[in-house]
Amino acid sequence: MKVVVCTKQTPSTTADLTVDDAGNVSWEDPGGKPNVVNPWDEYGIEEGILLKENHGATDVIAMTMGDEGSQEALKTALAMGCTEAVLLSDAAFAGADTLGTAKVLAAAINHAGDVDVAIFGKSAIDGDTGQTAVQTARKLGWTPLTFVSAINEIGDGAITVERLLDDGKETVTASLPVVISVVKEINDPRYPSFMGIRKASRATIPAWSAADIGVDGIGSKVDWSHIYAMPPREGSVEIMDGDSIKDKAAQLADKLFEEKVI
Amino acid sequence: MSGVFVFIENADGQIPAIAKEMMTAGRIIADGLSEDLIGLVFGTDVDGVVDTAFDLGADEVLAADDDSLSPFRVEAVGPLVVSLAQEKEPNVILAGASPRGRDLAAWVAADLDTGLVADGTAIEVDGETVKVTRPVYAGKLLSTVFVTEGTQVITLRGRSFPQAESTGGSGSAEMVDTVVAEDDITSKVVGFAAKEGGVSLTDASIIVSGGRGVGGPEGFEPVQNLANVLGAAMGASRAAVDAGWIPYEHQVGQTGKTVSPDLYIAAGISGAIQHQAGMRTSKIIVAVNKDPEAPIFKLAQYGIVGDLFEVLPALSEEFSKRLS
Numbered sequence: 352m353k354v355v356v357c358t359k360q361t362p363s364t365t366a367d368l369t370v371d372d373a374g375n376v377s378w379e380d381p382g383g384k385p386n387v388v389n390p391w392d393e394y395g396i397e398e399g400i401l402l403k404e405n406h407g408a409t410d411v412i413a414m415t416m417g418d419e420g421s422q423e424a425l426k427t428a429l430a431m432g433c434t435e436a437v438l439l440s441d442a443a444f445a446g447a448d449t450l451g452t453a454k455v456l457a458a459a460i461n462h463a464g465d466v467d468v469a470i471f472g473k474s475a476i477d478g479d480t481g482q483t484a485v486q487t488a489r490k491l492g493w494t495p496l497t498f499v500s501a502i503n504e505i506g507d508g509a510i511t512v513e514r515l516l517d518d519g520k521e522t523v524t525a526s527l528p529v530v531i532s533v534v535k536e537i538n539d540p541r542y543p544s545f546m547g548i549r550k551a552s553r554a555t556i557p558a559w560s561a562a563d564i565g566v567d568g569i570g571s572k573v574d575w576s577h578i579y580a581m582p583p584r585e586g587s588v589e590i591m592d593g594d595s596i597k598d599k600a601a602q603l604a605d606k607l608f609e610e611k612v613i
Numbered sequence: 614m615s616g617v618f619v620f621i622e623n624a625d626g627q628i629p630a631i632a633k634e635m636m637t638a639g640r641i642i643a644d645g646l647s648e649d650l651i652g653l654v655f656g657t658d659v660d661g662v663v664d665t666a667f668d669l670g671a672d673e674v675l676a677a678d679d680d681s682l683s684p685f686r687v688e689a690v691g692p693l694v695v696s697l698a699q700e701k702e703p704n705v706i707l708a709g710a711s712p713r714g715r716d717l718a719a720w721v722a723a724d725l726d727t728g729l730v731a732d733g734t735a736i737e738v739d740g741e742t743v744k745v746t747r748p749v750y751a752g753k754l755l756s757t758v759f760v761t762e763g764t765q766v767i768t769l770r771g772r773s774f775p776q777a778e779s780t781g782g783s784g785s786a787e788m789v790d791t792v793v794a795e796d797d798i799t800s801k802v803v804g805f806a807a808k809e810g811g812v813s814l815t816d817a818s819i820i821v822s823g824g825r826g827v828g829g830p831e832g833f834e835p836v837q838n839l840a841n842v843l844g845a846a847m848g849a850s851r852a853a854v855d856a857g858w859i860p861y862e863h864q865v866g867q868t869g870k871t872v873s874p875d876l877y878i879a880a881g882i883s884g885a886i887q888h889q890a891g892m893r894t895s896k897i898i899v900a901v902n903k904d905p906e907a908p909i910f911k912l913a914q915y916g917i918v919g920d921l922f923e924v925l926p927a928l929s930e931e932f933s934k935r936l937s
Contacts, residue, residue, distance in 0.1 A: 363889055366868055368753050375753065390868055435837065448729075450723055476751045476867065480731040485719035494688060494799050495720070498712050511803070516712045517813060518624065521684070522804030535868065536861055549751070572728030577757040579751060584893065588900070590916045599917050600927035603899065604935060606915055612876040612897045613819070613932070
């Protein structure tokens with residue numbers, strides 16, 4: 352069994368973001384690690400490694416579309432235990448929307464050959480669309496299974512998963528190959544081992560270009576050039592100043608009934 | 614191209630709140646474009662849902678009634694919407710940003726080779742274009758996004774719009790056939806466990822959340838009690854979830870759920886930026902915290918500085934008195 356884990360490099364969750372008038376976003380991190388593997392993708396990487404450890408997957412290939420700097424995310428994936436990593440990098444990929452990204456990932460998965468399962472995190476914390484997994488599945492012609500919270504069984508050309516929906520948990524079976532997107536409930540991602548980090552730091556990560564994987568016409572049918580800071584919430588806080596807790600509770604109740612939110 | 618398709622999600626004849634909210638958003642878009650609002654209803658025994666669709670303001674309804682369409686599977690519904698879009702050439706296809714709506718929108722946009730704007734929170738019709746406001750970078754920044762050519766596929770977040778109200782409208786649906794045979798669908802739903810009790814976080818109009826300040830699993834008792842009195846859902850910060858005090862499904866924030874209730878009461882939550890990302894669009898925010906310097910007070914409209922183990926029971930008592 353061959354597994355591909357699609358990952359993305361994103362700003363860290365603690366990064367301070369700034370945006371200029373032209374909509375260019377930049378960030379720095381107080382902890383000194385401004386770029387990380389998209390936090391949701393750690394669950395995808397872990398699940399890929401678990402398929403190797405528990406279900407006999409032979410290859411777990413991490414793939415990231417991005418510039419040279421995105422190698423860092425791939426090194427984390429290698430350090431955790433992925434068997435290979437590939438950077439998908441080409442000037443032609445810049446500015447791709449989710450569908451453009453899906454076309455690139457699908458072509459790369461086909462190029463890797465004989466893949467049974469492609470795993471995504473539920474969304475990326477920067478663009479946050481959560482649509483790339485399904486669109487990649489469409490470009491591959493594979494079944495998409497999203498919001499997966501457990502893989503119950505996999506083997507003999509089939510997979511059974513649990514999906515976490517708003518109204519409950521759905522159990523679904525499907526024929527392989529599939530594209531799955533995973534949610535946080537599925538596992539606890541491991542920390543890279545010391546040996547893993549050492550090995551990953553020495554690894555040479557191959558880069559595949561548009562020509563290598565045979566895609567063209569990547570672009571965007573979505574304009575998202577207008578990015579701006581969240582307007583601050585208006586007004587300041589009104590602290591309840593009654594003499595006792597009971598008075599303060601009564602004061603707050605008055606306010607909330609006035610606001611008609613209760 | 615003309616017309617606004619709205620996917621009316623339904624399960625066993627029930628229409629979730631988000632589908633009724635999409636009828637409101639769909640009406641705004643349809644009126645802005647001077648085009649028809651066309652409801653899409655798929656499932657089994659759909660007559661009741663079709664009637665509701667007209668009552669909630671649909672000008673037309675396209676419906677399909679087939680066992681393969683219930684429960685919802687994107688492999689069955691996706692190709693049907695693609696085929697209807699190719700035939701009717703709508704200007705806009707709108708769905709709620711629920712798991713089912715997201716799957717459908719992604720599938721349809723991929724097959725139509727058109728642009729997709731996901732998870733919007735506000736809309737504005739500008740000429741023929743629907744401009745969508747959406748949070749990015751985990752709610753730290755906003756963006757205005759639109760599809761530049763072709764059918765505009767859009768999903769909007771729950772509770773961003775009020776539910777559509779009854780218009781008294783009625784009509785009969787144009788019934789359409791499925792386009793994929795059951796044998797050609799590889800996925801089968803073999804089980805479903807409905808969520809047990811309680812109000813769902815994403816649907817809740819009131820949320821009471823606890824954080825590190827609750828101190829342990831038993832500390833969620835006063836949080837739950839106040840939630841019960843208010844008919845609210847119970848939320849939690851990442852710190853409380855990571856400590857194992859409460860299951861992940863309650864987590865609000867960057868790596869949990871994004872919520873937008875009318876009232877959000879944060880108890881013992883300092884208000885880290887990651888938590889704010891998940892709740893800052895709440896209409897009214899109330900902070901209860903021992904530390905008057907906690908960042909949550911900068912976000913809140915109302916605050917009580919004090920021990921949540923005294924404040925929450927006092928609030929429960931006060932509200933149960935007034936609401937009885």
